[in-house]
Amino acid sequence: MSKLDIISIRNQFPILHQEVNGKPLVYFDNAATTQKPQAVIDALVKYYNTDNANIHRAAHTLAARSTDMFEDTRKTIQAFINAKEVEECIFTKGVTESINLVAQTWGRKFLQAGDEVIITTMEHHSNIVPWQMICEEKGAILKVIPINEAGELLMDDYDKLLSSKTKMVACVWVSNALGTINPVKEIIQKAHAFGAIVLLDGAQACSHLAVDVQDLDCDFLAVSSHKLYGPTGVGVLYGKRELLEAMPPYQGGGEMIKEVSFEKTTYNEIPYKFEAGTPNIGDVIAFKYALDFVNEIGKENISAHENALLKQCVDGLDAINVKTLHATSLQDKPITLIGTAKQKVSVQSFVINGMHHFDAGMMLDAKGIAVRTGHHCTQPLMNRLGLDGTIRASFSVYNTLEEVDVFLEAVQRLVKLSNK
Ligand SMILES: *Cc1c(COP(=O)(O)O)cnc(C)c1O
Numbered sequence: 180m181s182k183l184d185i186i187s188i189r190n191q192f193p194i195l196h197q198e199v200n201g202k203p204l205v206y207f208d209n210a211a212t213t214q215k216p217q218a219v220i221d222a223l224v225k226y227y228n229t230d231n232a233n234i235h236r237a238a239h240t241l242a243a244r245s246t247d248m249f250e251d252t253r254k255t256i257q258a259f260i261n262a263k264e265v266e267e268c269i270f271t272k273g274v275t276e277s278i279n280l281v282a283q284t285w286g287r288k289f290l291q292a293g294d295e296v297i298i299t300t301m302e303h304h305s306n307i308v309p310w311q312m313i314c315e316e317k318g319a320i321l322k323v324i325p326i327n328e329a330g331e332l333l334m335d336d337y338d339k340l341l342s343s344k345t346k347m348v349a350c351v352w353v354s355n356a357l358g359t360i361n362p363v364k365e366i367i368q369k370a371h372a373f374g375a376i377v378l379l380d381g382a383q384a385c386s387h388l389a390v391d392v393q394d395l396d397c398d399f400l401a402v403s404s405h406k407l408y409g410p411t412g413v414g415v416l417y418g419k420r421e422l423l424e425a426m427p428p429y430q431g432g433g434e435m436i437k438e439v440s441f442e443k444t445t446y447n448e449i450p451y452k453f454e455a456g457t458p459n460i461g462d463v464i465a466f467k468y469a470l471d472f473v474n475e476i477g478k479e480n481i482s483a484h485e486n487a488l489l490k491q492c493v494d495g496l497d498a499i500n501v502k503t504l505h506a507t508s509l510q511d512k513p514i515t516l517i518g519t520a521k522q523k524v525s526v527q528s529f530v531i532n533g534m535h536h537f538d539a540g541m542m543l544d545a546k547g548i549a550v551r552t553g554h555h556c557t558q559p560l561m562n563r564l565g566l567d568g569t570i571r572a573s574f575s576v577y578n579t580l581e582e583v584d585v586f587l588e589a590v591q592r593l594v595k596l597s598n599k
Pocket of ligand 1: 210211272273274275276303305306351353354355380382383402403404406414
């Protein structure tokens with residue numbers, strides 16, 4: 180176990196200290212959204228109590244204050260992902276909007292009929308549908324890197340898909356459904372050898388892994404605040420300056436312009452060119468406190484703790500299989516783990532044979548345990564695996580080994596029920 184002070188970490192999360200259905204809440208749905216520390220909640224309240232004003236426009240004190248705080252978050256995320264320049268960080272509503280922005284601006288300008296876009300079998304819908312939309316519009320072709328049974332990309336097949344027709348490789352860094360960490364550095368190097376651009380969906384990776392966009396040399400990275408202990412409705416699109424400058428604006432409106440007349444409008448510099456309208460100022464400001472929270476603990480300490488939780492969970496599920504096999508001499512194991520990649524973050528999907536994942540989710544909820552059930556916005560992945568959904572437990576820095584034990588005990592009871 181790591182050297183984290185879990186009690187003091189948990190004490191920063193007021194939501195964790197409640198009972199659900201008469202049991203202490205066990206929150207294992209962190210891949211869907213993480214809880215928010217008190218500092219983030221306080222920052223939101225303080226912003227609306229003392230600082231609220233529109234940014235970048237007025238000469239008055241409150242406007243200056245909120246502008247400074249808003250831009251402070253931009254500097255913090257720049258450092259967090261090690262972007263070369265602060266202007267390379269654009270605020271969006273989330274990963275979904277960040278990917279749509281690239282598909283609709285870069286894609287509209289640079290994709291042509293016959294060009295190819297490569298994604299993977301394990302993409303979240305938000306890194307599939309925007310590419311389907313622009314490919315259809317442009318006559319470009321979407322190609323998919325297959326996976327093995329463990330949920331790992333087949334890199335030889337990736338090599339075969341790459342060609343001079345490849346213009347974009349859009350790849351999830353860490354799978355939300357399986358926990359797989361993809362070899363993104365290798366993916367990027369290989370794509371660049373063919374002159375293709377690479378976008379990484381960083382929704383899950385950014386809370387678990389160290390992020391260095393310059394070292395990775397990715398062209399775009401999509402980040403989500405709400406998966407990273409920050410507020411919902413905020414995301415970041417990192418893009419290399421020369422790409423962002425070459426791209427047309429996403430939406431038209433205020434803030435993104437330099438000068439407007441009825442004859443002609445000139446666009447603002449990056450990042451403002453892509454930030455039309457009044458942004459989600461309060462939530463962007465509060466997001467900084469989430470990043471500070473992560474920085475204070477340190478990614479290495481966070482992932483060491485989360486990996487210990489994952490190991491205990493996987494070992495426990497394996498032990499239930501062994502015990503049940505002895506007890507019932509069933510041919511089939513009662514639990515099938517889904518997603519057993521060698522490189523993983525603290526996400527474990529599984530199915531209980533003979534029990535629908537939705538029923539399992541309801542019964543776990545009755546014990547105060549929050550997990551995700553269903554397709555996890557990855558229907559093509561579920562189809563590939565021959566499943567209509569899984570039960571997914573996903574762990575975060577504030578979860579404990581004791582909670583994993585409570586969860587395993589509850590799963591053991593479900594297995595008994597499914598055998599009746
Ligand atoms: C949550 C998630 C998304 C969507 O992110 P939003 O910020 O909620 O739009 C995309 N991809 C993955 C892998 C995710 O986990």
